[in-house]
Amino acid sequence: MKPTIKTDILIVGAGPTGLSLGCQLQRYGIDFIIVEKNEGITPYSKAIGVHARTLEIFDQIGLGQEAVARGTLAGTARLIIDGEIRGELRFSDVGKGMSPFPFVLMLEQSKTERLLYEYLQSHQKDVLWKSELETFRQDPDGVLAQVRTSDEEMQTISAKYIVGCDGPKSLVRQALGLKFEGSTFERIFYVADAQVDWQMSHDMLHVCFSPDSFVVFFPLKGETRYRIVGVFPEEFNKDESDILYEEIEARIKSETKLHLDIHDVEWFSTYKVHTRHVNKFSAGRGFLAGDSAHVHTPAGAQGMNTGIQDGYNLAWKIALVIRGANEELLETYNEERLENAKRLVNTTDRFFGFAAGTDWLMNFLRLHVLPSIAKHIFSLDAVRRFAFPTISQIGINYRHSSLSNHAGDEDFEVKAGDRLPYCLVDGQNIFDRLQQPKFHFLIFSSESKGFRELKDELTSRYPELVDFNAFAISPEVEEIFGTNKDFSVLLRPDNHVGTISSDNSLSQVQEYLVKFVGAKR
DSSP states (O other): OOOOEEEEEEEOOOOOHHHHHHHHHHHOOEEEEEEEESSSOOOSSOOOOHHHHHHHHHHHHHOHHHHHOOOOEEEEEEEETEEEEEEEOOOTTTTTTOHHHHHHEEOOOOHHHHHHHHHHHHOOOEETTEEOOOOEEEEETEEEEEETTSSOOOOEEEEEEEEEOOOOOOOOHHHHHHEEEEEEEEEEEEEEEEEEEEOOOTTTTTEEETTEEEEEEEEEESEEEEEEEOOOOOOOOOOGGGHHHHHHHHHHHHHHHOEEEEEEEEEEEEEEEEEEEEOEEEEETEEEEETTTTOOSSSTTOOHHHHHHHHHHHHHHHHHHHHTOOOOGGGHHHHHHHHHHHHHHHHHHHHHHHHHSSSHHHHHHIIIIHHHHHHTTSSSSSHHHHHHHHHHSSSSSTTTTTTOTTTGGSSSSSSSTSBBOOOTTEEEEEGGGGGGEEEEEEEEESOOOOOHHHHHHHHHTTTTTTTEEEEEEHHHHHHHHOOOSEEEEOOOSSSSSEEESSSSHHHHHHHHHHHTOOOOO
């Protein structure tokens, strides 16, 4: 019998969600073990869209620019109907001024996993590959799990908490007794990674619309490599497991009406899309993140990015609780991420309805209205400021969370619960000053000096919990926050606003930390 392994967190699943959660826990110095039944990171591309908020999260651990270097920027989408180019959506700088990453990055899931895994390895952490969770039980003091390892022996792992990042069929979710309700789209999707020879440019997406479906070509690294995604029509009633690749290729050529040669297919898959979310993200000492908690249509490339944000939200809370914070803090994980999951399912359903809806209105908008106005859409600032935050996930807020203290925020455009808006201060990305895994107390002032005593008092009282930064009120700051008067912001470790106020004293910081974290006065 192998000796029991003890750890703080047992993570089940080493996909993007589990690996990124491990990376975040590493930032906080929290011990963890990741178990994964597969023998290594996925060899398949799977999810390919990496959004701005995910890149901001990666950037905190020094991986943002490396991710961009390994991927391809999506700058333009050509709209093709009946084999003819009818319009173009230009969005290369759609998020300009809203994020240091104002674009959509095409980066295969296999490369994202490789990036995260390399980070863990560089910090002397690894994954227990070919190891599968069999059972676990929990009590008020912790979790005891039985894992079948690569040598077919049983390994007992004792942890304070368990996090299921183990996909739609999650054993952790089932063991926790949580519901996973929703619906299934009866239409069958297909996906393939292949080389495509044609007359189209490789530096843009190509979206082919037809009356009841679509085919999209996403450019991947390589001169002629593409991810091809499409959907069969409603009347196609063949079982998904019986579909041959030849049927997919025939469908692609039939739908697009383009002269193209598809070859060197790396992989393909067919599937039905389920749209579901759990009734609760946690039970006792067990938590869920990623596809184990929510699944939906691939519209907008939201799935992987949402799972990474789940882990980002959970990591700082569970780290603080392990360090001695109030356990009630963990209840806000479900509070915040369940609301987001519900909103996400509704949003992706609407996106899919537009892209492949069969009613006359959706057909008319997709085939006749969108192509004619496409080139003008993102030139409208109001459209950009709605579309980019929604797709990129920088617009996700926790205004309704119990962690959001709204006292005083009525005087500001930015509210408690919002992600801190991106801006430049002294010519520098403000997020570059916010990379420590702590709360951040920010002073915005017209005075350039005078905060030494305040900083010394804060750092002496909460040295491991809060850092301090002072910034000048620039015209950009004034416009974003809606004031030219001095103010302060207490940011949570995930860079969402905990409280914002015209009061620049430490009293608001102290009251917040005492109430929500259990810090001493």
